[in-house]
Amino acid sequence: MGCSSSKNVTPYVLSKHLSLNYEESMSMTKTLLQTTRFLESCLIIWLYDETSNKFEDEIKHLQKLVYGLKTFNNVDACITFINNIQDEKVFLIISGAYRTLECFHHLPQLEKLYIFDSFEKVNDTRHQTLKYNIIQNINNLYKQLQEDIQLCEIDFIPINVVLALTQDISFSSKLTKEQASFLFGQMIKEIASRLKFESSSRDVLIDFCRMHYMNNDEELSMIDEFARNYRPNKALWWLTNRCFISKILNRVQRTCEIDIIYKFGFLIKQANIQLNRLYEENASLMKTISVVYRGKTMSNVEFNTAIKNNNDGFLSFNNFLITTSNKKVAIDFIDRRLAIHPDKIGIIFEINIDQTLFNEKHPFALLKDTDMNKDEICFYMNTVFRIESIEQITYGVMVIWLVKLKLVNDNDQQLLHILAPTRNPDIHTNQGYFLGKLLIDMEEYRRAEQVLYGLMEDPNFRSQPRRLVRLHNGLADIYTCKNEYIKALNHYRQALQISLTYLPSDHPDLASMYKAIGDNHLNQKDNIHALENYEKAIELLEKDTPQTNFAIVADLQICVNRTKQLIESNE
Numbered sequence: 001m002g003c004s005s006s007k008n009v010t011p012y013v014l015s016k017h018l019s020l021n022y023e024e025s026m027s028m029t030k031t032l033l034q035t036t037r038f039l040e041s042c043l044i045i046w047l048y049d050e051t052s053n054k055f056e057d058e059i060k061h062l063q064k065l066v067y068g069l070k071t072f073n074n075v076d077a078c079i080t081f082i083n084n085i086q087d088e089k090v091f092l093i094i095s096g097a098y099r100t101l102e103c104f105h106h107l108p109q110l111e112k113l114y115i116f117d118s119f120e121k122v123n124d125t126r127h128q129t130l131k132y133n134i135i136q137n138i139n140n141l142y143k144q145l146q147e148d149i150q151l152c153e154i155d156f157i158p159i160n161v162v163l164a165l166t167q168d169i170s171f172s173s174k175l176t177k178e179q180a181s182f183l184f185g186q187m188i189k190e191i192a193s194r195l196k197f198e199s200s201s202r203d204v205l206i207d208f209c210r211m212h213y214m215n216n217d218e219e220l221s222m223i224d225e226f227a228r229n230y231r232p233n234k235a236l237w238w239l240t241n242r243c244f245i246s247k248i249l250n251r252v253q254r255t256c257e258i259d260i261i262y263k264f265g266f267l268i269k270q271a272n273i274q275l276n277r278l279y280e281e282n283a284s285l286m287k288t289i290s291v292v293y294r295g296k297t298m299s300n301v302e303f304n305t306a307i308k309n310n311n312d313g314f315l316s317f318n319n320f321l322i323t324t325s326n327k328k329v330a331i332d333f334i335d336r337r338l339a340i341h342p343d344k345i346g347i348i349f350e351i352n353i354d355q356t357l358f359n360e361k362h363p364f365a366l367l368k369d370t371d372m373n374k375d376e377i378c379f380y381m382n383t384v385f386r387i388e389s390i391e392q393i394t395y396g397v398m399v400i401w402l403v404k405l406k407l408v409n410d411n412d413q414q415l416l417h418i419l420a421p422t423r424n425p426d427i428h429t430n431q432g433y434f435l436g437k438l439l440i441d442m443e444e445y446r447r448a449e450q451v452l453y454g455l456m457e458d459p460n461f462r463s464q465p466r467r468l469v470r471l472h473n474g475l476a477d478i479y480t481c482k483n484e485y486i487k488a489l490n491h492y493r494q495a496l497q498i499s500l501t502y503l504p505s506d507h508p509d510l511a512s513m514y515k516a517i518g519d520n521h522l523n524q525k526d527n528i529h530a531l532e533n534y535e536k537a538i539e540l541l542e543k544d545t546p547q548t549n550f551a552i553v554a555d556l557q558i559c560v561n562r563t564k565q566l567i568e569s570n571e
Contacts, residue, residue, distance in 0.1 A: 039252075041089060055095050089156065093114045094113065095116040151340075153242075155296060160185050160318060161315045166417065169419075171424065181438075183419070189381060195269060240320070249268075253381065271380075295348055297344040297346055311390055322376050325375060352405070433471060436451040465502050468498055469498050473516075483523075489520040518537065
């Protein structure tokens with residue numbers, strides 16, 4: 001945990017049973033079979049020699065111990081598969097006749113290599129940039145995999161950073177990718193605090209996990225343990241120990257898989273309650289802790305873009321954040337990660353805990369009670385910090401970056417400007433749509449498309465024309481960004497058709513749809529229809545004389561003139 005000694009192959013569908021109104025029950029009575037969906041952040045692949053079945057027993061044994069093991073006996077097929085992975089880190093086992101690693105160096109998804117049962121020298125002139133172990137025993141392989149995957153998962157926690165602002169953000173405007181990512185995390189936190197659940201919520205999660213871990217004996221045993229013994233006062237134990245609960249939640253918070261996050265909603269809410277209780281129970285011990293640490297590694301580009309260039313900005317970790325009061329523990333974590341990835345840089349986050357800023361909505365606490373006895377401080381998911389300073393330091397032979405953070409007051413005016421959209425009551429009655437809109441601004445088009453299509457199946461949306469118009473406009477925006485103009489045009493037309501069921505045909509609010517339809521015709525070089533729609537948009541706006549937005553009309557007139565020039569040049 002940084003403080004302790006996909007062209008995606010996994011499509012998802014938003015559950016039809018998901019209620020997106022926080023006043024409604026979150027019970028789901030049916031789970032759809034999704035056999036191709038992957039639920040963890042790390043994927044193990046075994047590439048073996050197609051001329052031999054020498055390791056068949058070892059592969060079968062490992063399949064029962066780890067989740068989702070993939071096997072290949074053709075190197076080209078294996079590389080193609082890895083190239084199509086977008087959301088996971090890959091741990092690759094190679095056995096048999098494959099003696100060169102050169103063909104794997106270009107794969108950014110590859111976390112580490114293991115050469116199994118090899119007594120020959122590996123032909124790899126660039127091994128210093130791609131670390132591997134040579135292992136002859138399946139039990140030793142499993143042990144090494146567990147250790148390496150745990151380090152990777154701890155280091156894989158996403159960070160959202162946004163610059164401080166002097167005016168409110170508006171959902172109606174195009175957000176930067178950084179603003180959208182930051183707001184997405186804050187909205188998930190806000191939604192979780194408002195959710196109401198039925199007693200069946202836990203059973204829905206258990207059934208979902210059993211289905212996906214059906215071939216993994218070890219995790220099935222843990223799921224049975226969870227089913228028998230989970231209680232609300234044990235939420236943090238399950239979230240902070242390495243098991244299916246923490247592994248799935250770590251992934252879906254990072255990949256923004258909203259339907260699964262909702263399945264974990266009851267547990268997230270109960271963890272919030274438990275953190276508040278632990279803070280009170282350990283108040284005397286908390287007074288002795290003023291600074292905690294968290295280690296992480298990043299690429300130079302990622303560090304410069306996300307952190308170094310955003311001093312005095314706001315930062316949040318996209319999950320529950322586990323920290324230590326022992327700086328050496330965080331340093332040791334960085335040392336172990338850099339041994340695997342020497343091309344990365346190490347970062348120590350030093351967090352100043354001002355206990356006067358403790359807030360029940362986003363609490364923090366020492367993880368000590370009858371079930372846990374850890375010298376670690378856990379912060380609630382997406383807790384916001386301000387970046388105070390960034391400096392390079394030397395620790396032994398390591399050169400690392402020290403990033404000092406401090407907790408932020410809820411009344412911080414600059415933070416309130418950023419969080420302004422979350423205070424809009426309309427957002428909490430249309431949560432799914434607005435989360436989808438944020439995904440579009442984050443350029444997560446695949447995720448946004450899945451969310452919006454899922455909402456199309458929700459009766460709460462299908463029965464309300466205005467909500468349905470938003471969904472079609474959102475899908476049209478996605479396809480426009482992907483240059484799929486025919487699909488975009490189809491959704492814009494459906495949005496217009498539905499709008500005409502509750503608006504008069506000369507209403508100025510329709511102008512933006514005619515403009516969007518015109519843009520899509522223009523992108524398809526259908527200049528005649530583009531011109532017709534631009535002129536229709538101007539006509540609607542000019543009829544609304546008192547409210548006419550002359551800047552928009554001027555922009556449309558530019559579109560008209562440009563389109564006329566294209567028509568004339570084609571003639």
